[in-house]
Amino acid sequence: xxxxxxxxxxxxxxxxxxxxxxxxxxxxxxxxxxxxxxYPAEGPTFLISISSIKDKNEDGRFTVFLNKSAKxxxxxxxxxxxxxxxxxxxxxxxxxxxGLTFGKGTHLIIQP
Amino acid sequence: DAGVIQSPRHExxxxxxxxxxxxxxxxxxxxxxxxxxxxxxxxxxxIYFNNNVxxxxxxxxxxxxxxxxxxxxxxxxxxxxxxxxxxxxxxxxxxxxxxGAGQPQHxxxxxxxxxx
Numbered sequence: 001x002x003x004x005x006x007x008x009x010x011x012x013x014x015x016x017x018x019x020x021x022x023x024x025x026x027x028x029x030x031x032x033x034x035x036x037x038x039y040p041a042e043g044p045t046f047l048i049s050i051s052s053i054k055d056k057n058e059d060g061r062f063t064v065f066l067n068k069s070a071k072x073x074x075x076x077x078x079x080x081x082x083x084x085x086x087x088x089x090x091x092x093x094x095x096x097x098x099g100l101t102f103g104k105g106t107h108l109i110i111q112p
Numbered sequence: 113d114a115g116v117i118q119s120p121r122h123e124x125x126x127x128x129x130x131x132x133x134x135x136x137x138x139x140x141x142x143x144x145x146x147x148x149x150x151x152x153x154x155x156x157x158x159i160y161f162n163n164n165v166x167x168x169x170x171x172x173x174x175x176x177x178x179x180x181x182x183x184x185x186x187x188x189x190x191x192x193x194x195x196x197x198x199x200x201x202x203x204x205x206x207x208x209x210x211x212g213a214g215q216p217q218h219x220x221x222x223x224x225x226x227x228x
Contacts (some may be wrong), residue, residue, distance in 0.1 A: 034216060043116070043203055043219030044155075089155065098167065099145055099157035100217060 003027045004092050006103035014111050019077040023090030031094025035064060035075050038087045038105070048075070052094075072100050077108075083108045083112065091093075114138070116220035118128070118204050124226045130192040133223045136185055137206030145217060147190050147203040147224045155203070156203055161187065 005024045014021045025033070031052050036044035050057040050064045050073070057064050061075045077084055087107050093102040117136040125131055127148070137144050145160040159169040164181045176195070181187040191198055201224050205217040 036219075041221065043205075043221045046216035046218070049216060097148075098143065098157075098162070099160050099171070101157070102147075102155040104154035 001026075002102040003101050003102075004090055006088075006090055006106050008106050009104075010107040010109065012109045012111055013080050014084045015082060016079045019075075019080045019084065019108055019110070021063040021077075021088050021090075021108065023073045023075075023103055024071055024089075025073075025092050027092060027101070028071070029094065030092035032092070033064070033066060033073050033089045034093065034100065035062075036089040036091060036102075038089060044089055047088075080108075082110050082112065084108060116204055116206050116218055118202075118223050119183040120223060121221065122224045122226075124228065125194060126228050127195055128193045129227075131194045131198075131225060131227075132160045133202050133204075133225070135189070135204030135220060137187070137204070138218055139185065139217065141206035141218070142184075143207045143209060143215075143217075144181060144187050145205040145207075146187070147205065148204050149203065149222070155196040158189070178201035196227045199225055199227050205213075 002027050034049040035047040037047050038044045048059050048062045050066050055066050066073045087105045089105045090103040093100050119134045143162050146158040149155045158171040159179045161181045179189045201222045203219050203222045205219045207215045207217045209215050
């Protein structure tokens with residue numbers, strides 16, 4: 001039973017355009033949602049998070065939107081840059097569990 | 113600042129051998145997590161500790177897996193005996209407080225384990 005789903009294994013976006021990464025979840029008990037970025041041969045790096053009581057959080061070029069009724073969140077990156085090419089993981093936390101429940105990731109490729 | 117340090121970075125061993133993975137969390141962090149990443153299952157939590165005490169080990173796949181945290185600056189994940197299906201990347205992460213509070217976890221660069 002996959003509690004966090006990222007249905008797009010990969011996404012290709014032109015440099016300078018907007019990248020939109022999507023994530024769906026089934027566990028309504030999650031208190032927080034987090035996005036991580038991962039380069040090859042490195043560990044995941046925290047990018048941005050959002051509390052379940054909010055619907056938007058912004059940090060520079062990165063914005064996360066949460067739609068609780070649809071159990072859906074998205075990460076917007078604008079403008080996209082070559083260094084943004086990486087695998088992005090969505091994760092949920094809370095609901096009595098302190099560990100993170102991850103999606104399987106989306107490989108973002110920024111084309112010059 | 114030193115991040116989470118894992119060793120070894122790569123381990124190749126034969127089936128049946130004991131494997132020990134090591135982790136040094138960020139100083140001052142009270143929570144430590146072990147995750148495993150495979151193609152089939154993605155990143156999944158194995159076990160986590162708060163203040164050196166194991167809190168939830170429901171993700172540990174079998175009795176062959178064990179984890180310890182003898183002090184605040186060191187943890188081990190042991191597999192004995194190892195099997196080919198244990199081949200994966202194992203990540204250790206730490207956070208200042210329990211992750212349920214939305215506190216981001218900081219990951220090490222992982223140990224790539226191959227069991228032949």
